[in-house]
Amino acid sequence: MSIKIDMLRCFTMVATHGSLSDAADVLGRTPSAVSMMLKQFEDHVGSALFETARKSRLTPIGELILAEARREVAHFENTVSVIEGLSRAELGYLRLAVTPSVATTVLPAVIFKFTERHPNVQIDLRDMDSGTIARELDRERADIGIGSFVQVEGMRRTELFSDAFGVVCRKDHPLADNWDQLDWRTMGDHRIIANGLCKQITDPDFAPILARSHLMVPSTASLLGLVRQGVGITVLPRLAVAKLLDEFAFLPLRDVTTRRTVHLMSRSQNLLMPAARAFLRLVTEMKRDGSLNLDPEIQQN
Incomplete structure (x- = not known):
């Protein structure tokens, strides 16, 4: 018979308390069950572990085995604690890949609430464009992505807002003076700074405007830096500047129906770590109760 962790736990409790009955109370077993398990352990060792039947004094080999048994029991209990913590999302890690506008506006409130509930989960947060996020998810280098995605086989995609x-x-x-009359055809010869999101705009009148742009800037931070400097103007979804409207003007366009749709995307729930499943549940909860901290002009779906 091989040594089992229950044998070690039984032995250490008897040695600690000095009696079968006290050890049985701690272990939640009968004294006879504790005595039988202790006998099995001694038979396996091939030597008595206590000098007397009262179990008040250890033999020399019992002293040596007790030190090893305590270490092994402590290691086992720590391992069990970690496993249970992982299963309850109390421990573990979460890898998030999100677009910059989501990272700076929507996500802070979610992360704040998540870390309150799961303070020991390690979070790796990276901001990148939607195409890169999809690749990171496909390569299993991210658990959850938030961006604008097409449906991908094997992935779970949920619309978050538009x-x-x-x-x-x-x-x-000058455009800010008469913005209520603004459409693609009235933008004149103003210099346009293109960005990756421009590809989502399907309005036919926008195509020639985008074609004459000689500056393409994927980074939102760099893009807004150029706009701030007066290099040109750009086209972005509202969320990208929702927190910056004291500095920049966001000019809605007449008769333009194209919207940017943002999704949550991940592998199937049963393939995710508990921490990732807990994060998805939290986002769903915050979306339902309206605490995602979205601009009133942004539509939740």
Whole structure:
């Protein structure tokens, strides 16, 4: 018979308390069951572990085995604690890949609440464009992605919200004076700084405007830095500048129906770590109760 962790736990309790009955109370077993398990352990060792039947004094080999048994029991109990913590999302890690606008506006409130509930979960948060996020999910280098995605086989995609595109410029830009009359055809010869999200705009009148752009900037931070400097204007979804409207003007466009749709995407729930499943549940909960901290102009679906 091989040594079992219950044998070690039984032995250490008897040695600690000095009696079968006290050890039985701690272990939640009968004294006879504890005595039988202790006998099995001694038979396996091939030597008595206590000097007397009262179990008050250990033999020399019993002293040596007790030190090893305590270490093994402590290691086992720590392992069980870690496993249970992982299963309850109290421990573990969470890898998030999100677009910059989501990272700076929507996610802080979610992360705040998540870390309150799961303070020991390690979070790896990276912001990147939607195409890169999809690749990271496919390569299993991210657990959850938030961005604009097409449906991908084997992935679970949930629509989170949508926001309208508009012209983003400095507040002192001439376009800001008559923005309520603004459409693609009235934008004139203003210099357009293109970005990756421009590809989502399908309005036919936007194509020639995008074609004459000679500046393409994927990074939202760099893009807004150029707009701030007066290099040109750009087109972004509302969320990208929702927290910056004291500095930039966001000009809605007349008769433009194209919207940017943002999704949550991950593998099937049963393939995710408990921490990732807990994060998805939290986002769903916050979306339902309206605490995602979205701009009123942004539509939740």
